[in-house]
Amino acid sequence: MFKNTVVKIPSESYVSGLTTSDLGKPILxxxxxxxxxxxEALIKCGTEVTVLSSNIEFPDSTFVEDTAVLTPRFAVISNPGALSRNGEIHEMETVIKSYYETIYYIQAPGTLDGGDILQIEDHFYIGISARTNLDGAEQLKRILESQGYKGTIVHLEKVFHLKTGITYLGDQTIVVAGEFIDHPDFNSYQKIIVPPEEEYAANCIRVNDYVIIPAGFPVTKQRINEAGYETIELEMSEFRKQDGGLSCLSLRF
Known part of the structure; x- marks a missing residue:
């Protein structure tokens, strides 16, 4: 059950942020x-939303998920893999300190983006990507295991972040696309499979009684509904252009 969420308004510089997509420049x-x-969707889901002001210095800072990993008892401030994003953690640290007494830090040369971290109950899966290196992943794994959690490091092959292709909905059920459909680390879970033409929809978020999904992916929506979940659809075109998904835009705890 999430009580709090943190989001950050996109700044004027957002349109010049990092991206690997060829979908065109976002319209601010x-x-x-x-x-x-x-x-508004996060409010409907029953969370108290902290809205941070935009920061023109950091074009990608609306993607707050990459700055931290949050658990019920402690927080971990990340060390984003893109140098232009590294300073985002300082502003977020102040916010997180208002909620948490126990805070750990990923130290250089380790890098870690929150988008590479998937929590399934007491088990954290940590993706090795272009933004999260082995050093950062191993640091987080040690922190989590010292607090009684399990940690598994997953080497990504194609996706940008781990949560680009997999989401946990609760009830031992995951939404999976691409390389994660038959991935051995996730074979013990119930799977809602996203078809290849709808892979973007694999990045959705369960927030209390709802699953928030990107609009325009009817097969995935139907499969999630048929599994017993109520959905909220949101237009995400301008965030998809910058490699962003629904999970990227908030910290949920």
Missing amino acids: EKALVQHQAYI
Whole structure:
């Protein structure tokens, strides 16, 4: 059950942020409308939303998930793998200190993005990606295991972040796409399989009584509904252009 969420408004510099996509330049005005709808969805899900002001210095800072890993008892401040994003953690540290007394830190040369961390109950899966290196992953694994959690390091082959292709909905059920459909680390879970043409929809988020999904992916929506989950659809076009998904836009705890 999530009580709190933290989001950050996209700044004027957002349109110049990092991306590997070829979907065109985002339209800021449209992104702001979509972001407001995201906030309203989090409120509908029953969370108290902390909305941070935009920061033109960090174009990608609306993707707050990458700055931290949060558990019920402690927080871990990450060390983002993109140098241009590293300073985002300092502003987020102040926010997190208002909620947590126990805080750990990923230290250089280790790098870690929160988008590479998937929690399934007491088990954390840590993706090795272009943004999270083995040093950072091993640091987080040690921290988690010292606190009684399990940690598994997963080497990614194609996806940008681990949570680009997999989501945990609760009840031992995962939404999976691409390389994770038959991945041995996830074979013990019930799977909702995303078809290849809808892979973007694998990044959805369960927030209390709802699963928030990107709009425009009817097969995935139907499969999630048929599994017994109520969905909220949100337009995500302007965040998809910058490699962003639904999970990227908030910290949930």
